[in-house]
Amino acid sequence: MTELQNDRFLRALLKQPVDRTPIWMMRQAGRYLPEYRETRARAGDFLSLCKNADLACEVTLQPLERYPLDAAILFSDILTIPDAMGLGLYFETGEGPKFRQTIRSEQDFALLSRPKMDDELGYVMNAVSTIRRELNGRVPLIGFTGSPWTLATYMIEGGSSKDFRHSKAMLYSNPALMHALLDQLAEVIIDYLNAQIAAGAQAVQIFDSWGGALSHRAYTEFSLQYMTKIVAGLNREAEGRKVPVILFTKGGGQWLEAMAESGADALGLDWTTSLADARSRVGDKVALQGNMDPSVLYAKPEYIRQEVGQILQEYGQGSGHVFNLGHGIHQFVDPDHAKAFIEAVVELSPQYHTQR
Numbered sequence: 001m002t003e004l005q006n007d008r009f010l011r012a013l014l015k016q017p018v019d020r021t022p023i024w025m026m027r028q029a030g031r032y033l034p035e036y037r038e039t040r041a042r043a044g045d046f047l048s049l050c051k052n053a054d055l056a057c058e059v060t061l062q063p064l065e066r067y068p069l070d071a072a073i074l075f076s077d078i079l080t081i082p083d084a085m086g087l088g089l090y091f092e093t094g095e096g097p098k099f100r101q102t103i104r105s106e107q108d109f110a111l112l113s114r115p116k117m118d119d120e121l122g123y124v125m126n127a128v129s130t131i132r133r134e135l136n137g138r139v140p141l142i143g144f145t146g147s148p149w150t151l152a153t154y155m156i157e158g159g160s161s162k163d164f165r166h167s168k169a170m171l172y173s174n175p176a177l178m179h180a181l182l183d184q185l186a187e188v189i190i191d192y193l194n195a196q197i198a199a200g201a202q203a204v205q206i207f208d209s210w211g212g213a214l215s216h217r218a219y220t221e222f223s224l225q226y227m228t229k230i231v232a233g234l235n236r237e238a239e240g241r242k243v244p245v246i247l248f249t250k251g252g253g254q255w256l257e258a259m260a261e262s263g264a265d266a267l268g269l270d271w272t273t274s275l276a277d278a279r280s281r282v283g284d285k286v287a288l289q290g291n292m293d294p295s296v297l298y299a300k301p302e303y304i305r306q307e308v309g310q311i312l313q314e315y316g317q318g319s320g321h322v323f324n325l326g327h328g329i330h331q332f333v334d335p336d337h338a339k340a341f342i343e344a345v346v347e348l349s350p351q352y353h354t355q356r
């Protein structure tokens with residue numbers, strides 16, 4: 001494998017000294033980029049794009065051609081796993097993801113299959129190895145998965161949800177079934193991330209997008225417990241380097257101390273938590289990733305730059321911060337505003353890394 005030319009993202013996740021704060025954006029390859037929309041149109045639809053390694057690689061690299069980003073993220077989706085377990089994923093234009101089959105009873109659960117990483121999910125591993133080859137050591141590649149709880153909500157609801165009616169009902173009325181589902185998902189996710197690491201992923205992120213919808217006690221029992229199990233099951237070394245793990249519970253600011261005990265190297269933060277506060281609460285245990293409100297990118301470039309300055313100041317001196325948005329970039333953002341954002345981080349952050 002080619003030598004990595006830019007490792008400040010991997011170093012910051014391990015709190016090793018860096019020359020400036022690294023940056024990438026959640027959903028950095030996506031609809032706000034006209035070139036993404038063009039490639040997706042060529043693929044036909046989103047799922048065909050995910051399943052074509054050359055086109056998935058092409059869109060992964062698109063934001064790197066435009067901006068000085070410090071990491072690439074695999075172009076795929078968290079819903080590849082439930083799809084491969086037999087639920088039949090499809091997207092209806094403007095309506096988000098849907099499943100043909102839902103899991104609401106023991107009978108439904110019994111129908112779930114255990115997907116093979118070199119078969120049903122082989123297309124994801126092909127995308128990872130193709131992207132690694134084309135990146136040619138420019139920046140590290142991030143692999144990812146959804147958390148068991150987040151995937152379970154899609155499998156139980158049959159798609160996106162606002163109130164998690166069926167998932168919450170199962171959690172409180174049939175916790176044994178919920179635990180069986182979460183445990184099976186955790187097992188599949190361990191295989192999935194280990195296969196991504198074997199194919200070339202150099203860091204991995206667990207997206208717990210809906211962990212914040214859980215009650216205080218339920219979060220530990222139904223989400224964090226299973227993410228901790230996953231972290232313990234990962235091969236944490238590849239190509240002679242540690243493979244850092246990032247845990248991102250959206251809306252999880254109140255649980256940072258507990259999350260820091262999960263074994264993860266870094267925690268992702270949304271914009272509702274102060275970085276200064278988060279840093280003092282987790283101490284030296286983990287690095288932090290985040291946390292600008294993605295909607296700030298609707299503002300003028302001067303304002304975006306000011307906001308970046310504030311967030312850098314909140315984290316303060318030293319390594320252990322990966323700049324990011326607090327959630328995915330919105331589809332209506334002007335790509336020039338994303339550019340102003342990334343350049344502000346590049347220009348304003350070196351002063352926070354003077355004691356190397």
Ligand SMILES: Cc1c2[nH]c(c1CCC(=O)O)Cc1[nH]c(c(CCC(=O)O)c1C)Cc1[nH]c(c(CCC(=O)O)c1C)Cc1[nH]c(c(C)c1CCC(=O)O)C2
Nearest residue numbers: 026027028029030046073074075076077078096207209328
């Ligand atoms: C919950 C979730 C999903 N997918 C994902 C999450 C967790 C992150 C989060 O909390 O947002 C993760 C994801 N989805 C996608 C990526 C690609 C990598 C990246 O650039 O970050 C990643 C990391 C591509 C995508 N995944 C999807 C798109 C849009 C599809 C399109 O091109 O129309 C992309 C680029 C589709 C998708 N996929 C999902 C939804 C709800 C939707 C539709 C909503 C929407 O339209 O934004 C499920």
